[in-house]
Amino acid sequence: MKNCPYSVHSVGRAVAVLSLGLGAVLSTAPAAFASSHREAPFIAGQAQVDATDLYMFRSYEAGRQDFVTILANYQPFQDPQGGPNFYMFNPNALYEIHIDNNGDGVEDITFQFRFKNTSKAATLKVGGKDVKIPLINSGVITGVNPLTLNVRETFSIDVLQGGRRGGKRTSITNSAGGSAEFDKPVDNIGDKVFGGTTGYAAYANQHIYNVAIPGCATPGRVFVGQRKESFYIAVGKTFDLINLNPLGPEVNGNNNDLEGKNVSTLAMEVPIACLTAGTETVIGAHTTASLRQGRVLDGSPPTGFNKVPRGGGAWTQVSRLGMPLVNELIIGLDDKDKFNSSKPVNDAANFADYVTNPVLPALIQTLFPAAVAPTNFPRTDLLTVFLKGIDGLNQPKGVVASEMLRLNTAILPTPADIQNPLGVAGKDNAGFPNGRRPADDVVDLSLRVAMGALCVLTGATDTLKVGCKPSDAPAGSLALTDGVRKSAANYGVTFPYLTTPLPGNFNPAPAAGTVYPAN
């Protein structure tokens, strides 16, 4: 961890120029699907280690602008009612957030999250015998790790400087007391368990920790726990051969299919100076989850909690996520597992064809013939935005092509009330693709970029250095959309920004046409 000087305003002018152009094109054009939910064959059966979304932005909470917030979401499509076990993190997995701070495509800092679940084996006396209860709580829950919580879920965070496996390892500790073990709040079982409709929020907030990060002079913050699903999209219609009008209303054109879901979040807030190195202000991030390479299932597990699997061997990466929608929409079906197991530095060798000759625009043209796919091959515009960052905005010096979410930490955050969910395209330089905030509409933006919006934006003289021109992208100025949009007002304005998860007692209205038997 390095405390390095940086200039907050060093690239402001270049970005301002870029913003004007992007805004003119992208805010009137379209984009892409679930960010990374169940996107690959193997991970679709491994929900606990399925990374769904990664956010990274300069904190816009008042007084916290010198920090970067990183949110890594896991475990997609959580129904709030999913008891009795709900959605614990996998204690046999390794969850990581990697930071590349010199543009070489290789992690320089890695935050490793590990979980431990401990059953308290709570009992109830029944007919004179103490019998273990079948639930993860035995009553109302208040405070951190109360007696009524039957399964205590804790986690630790290691920091590795250098490679993720061979780097120097230290542990993050609680600023209050110095412990390296943190309690995770149990999921939102329901309003009655937490004493009312506001009970869970108050309970969960007690699990936001001020933390000491080794080598970092200023404390950071950490929260790990369930949140309301933050990604928004008309995903069902999208997979149904884009069964919607991609030129329809951008707001309220369709419903958000994920509105009734929860997700599990790893949230960190780290001082900018502890993530950057030297004079480079751009950092790249991606999150991964790994399992032990070998696993044996116990056919006769002993009494205890989670005793069936026993893992051993090297940590083996099975999930990877940087920029949204890459593995979902760009990587071919047969290479999705490979992508999830790969490292960014090898992207050009492994997956270049999917980016330079993408299938998605051709599919869109097939479904909507008026939306003619770009004709510039190789698609250097997509290589730029996904693997390098845009020059003058979020491209590190000497960048090695590698897919990750890149943030220029020198760009000031935009307060929540004036954020534009189209990010840079909406003249808001603190948003996507310069990092990503919860409300940024990466679906619409990705669709538009796929159809050549950058080729239109860069103009005949290619001011953005993306290697194409407006005539290459006949549909590059179309306002493609899935019809779903949110704003920062739909999220929190303080760490961890993502909102309180839906309670398990959420009881949805019956589907239209439901007929009940007569009493």
Next chain:
Amino acid sequence: MKTLRMLGVAGTVVAGLVITACSGGDDDAAPPPTGVAVPVPESAGSSSAAFFSFLTGLSLGDETSEPYLVPDSFAVPADESDDVKKLG
């Protein structure tokens, strides 16, 4: 009875090997990784017992190794008749 036996057989396939094979170097500023990816020993695939033995011999605390490479030729035994092996 045959159905029950088949169910039991299915239960004997208790071991799974995640066949992800990662490659590539680590950070330029980092010490070299202590683990180098090597192929899964052929002997591990000679029988379900050998595979079970190989899996149970894997380290529970390895933080530095790269995963074993799993060649296409490596066939994981899927014995249809063995009983579930007991773990100690």
